[in-house]
Amino acid sequence: MGMTITEKILAFHAGKEYVEPGEIVKCRVDVLLANDITAPLAIKEFERLGVPLFDPNALVLVPDHFTPNKDIKSAEQAKTVREFARRHRIPHYFEVGRMGIEHCLLPEQGLVVAGDVVIGADSHTCTYGALGAFATGVGSTDLAAAMALGETWFRVPPSLKFVYTGKLKPWVGGKDLILYTIGQIGVEGALYCAMEFTGPVIEGLSMDGRFTMCNMAVEAGAKNGIIAPDEKTAAYLEGRARRPYKFFRSDPDARYQAVYEFDVSQLEPQVALPHSPANARPVTEVTHITIDQAVIGSCTNGRLEDLRVAAQVLKGKKVHPYVRLIVIPGTQEIYRQALKEGLIEVFLEAGGAVSTPTCGPCLGGHMGVLAKGERAVATTNRNFVGRMGHPESEVYLASPAVAAASAVLGRLAHPSEVVQA
Amino acid sequence: MIEGRVFKFGDHIDTDLIIPARYLNTSDPAELAKHCLEDADPSFAKEVRPGDVIVAGVNFGCGSSREHAPLAIKAAGVACVVAQSFARIFYRNAFNIGLPLLECPDAPRIPAGSRVRVDLQSGRIEVLDTGEVFTARPIPPFMQEIIAAGGLIPYVEKRLKTR
């Protein structure tokens, strides 16, 4: 019996020829990640062990959630992380002004490569599956244990295969595909499973679009999302990978718990209504809903391609008088490139606010928290109760194109209402 | 053996409901416990007593990897969570920090506010007022090892010594 890409990567890191779903394996880990919220807890637990880090090079620390520090307590948390990094001479500690949202930053910096096993004390660690790596979120204590051991345990997940065929309409991309998929299978539709995204539409998708899709695998309950590496992956890794990489692919006779086929030729831009990422609808059905804020950013859609699409919609337009547009480039590098390409100019001209990279409003931290009764369209990944602020505020998840068009019209909008593709 | 009152919640209770991000500027369990589940049930943190049990539907603990979620529940005094299913990161985290979880397909039929006796070993859940018995899936052997060691960190300490 063949193996899936997920099974192959886990087997390789467990030093085994063959693994099968359900089996518990101990795997070597290549990269460990934590942020300003989860690292302090991990550090506390790790220090209880009183042993050295298995490899200071393997640990990546990114204070991105409440930074630049939003209050005294968050400043203390960031300080804990900073001091730990200095004490242990962690080379991959990223300070404000040189950082980015972790899941945009690690691939960009070549810290995660194809074939890796990555655990991060952040649920959206699954983003790196887009590079053909096995990457999954864990808690702080799991991370602390791996900081000491250099390995962790996994139950090998059964794989679900998603095959996307057809030709995407204008303004439809990775975000729409994943919102639609979660809408089809539900937020527990992939519980404990690997989501493997395949088919001609995925092959045609840019790396940025692939990151967006894998990023939201956890929103369907998945352990990881993954895409087979190809020439686009190779081109992306070229010049940035800091370690040798290895391409794994699923065998033709690999076993899947289920196979879903979606012809997405007719797919419209999607919006997930409150309070579940599975409440996906075509935007055309909800254009009567007015908004108070539009957020373009986050580890889901804060990459260069996302900012380009948003700028394409916003160029020469003005943000609706009743709307606050907040644009947050995912990393310092993306920010700089967007500046060079004139995208930042477009956002400022339109009347938007542009922030230094941070998670900020995505988790209701700072930089755009919502008041009672307010509504935001956001390119983020969660619209749970209270996610962006007051428990009675609402978040509508959408692509950068839809968020930008909605910012202009003051209500949820199809991008073609604002501009021709 | 656990004995306590049942606090019921529905499906997909996410980590933002369990402990909203606005309180994540600390990892002090006592601080977190004060706000545990406050957006789902504002009176929960005040009413829950040591030994009480949370009973919920599917996908409990979905969302973020924040270990602050099981920490808040544990520090609030909850002795165990019984649900139809759990989100996977929450599942690992809870055992790692010493909060036991039981998967019980019939969880929604356990009456709210009732007193229950829970046996973690066998997965037997008895409603004391009526005598009705529910059965949860046994805790997997690997998780039992972690519980027996007293959590993941003591488990790792043991492993480090033997290697």
Ligand code: SF4
């Ligand atoms: S941008 Fe949002 S989802 Fe992504 S890591 Fe930050 S808080 Fe989490």
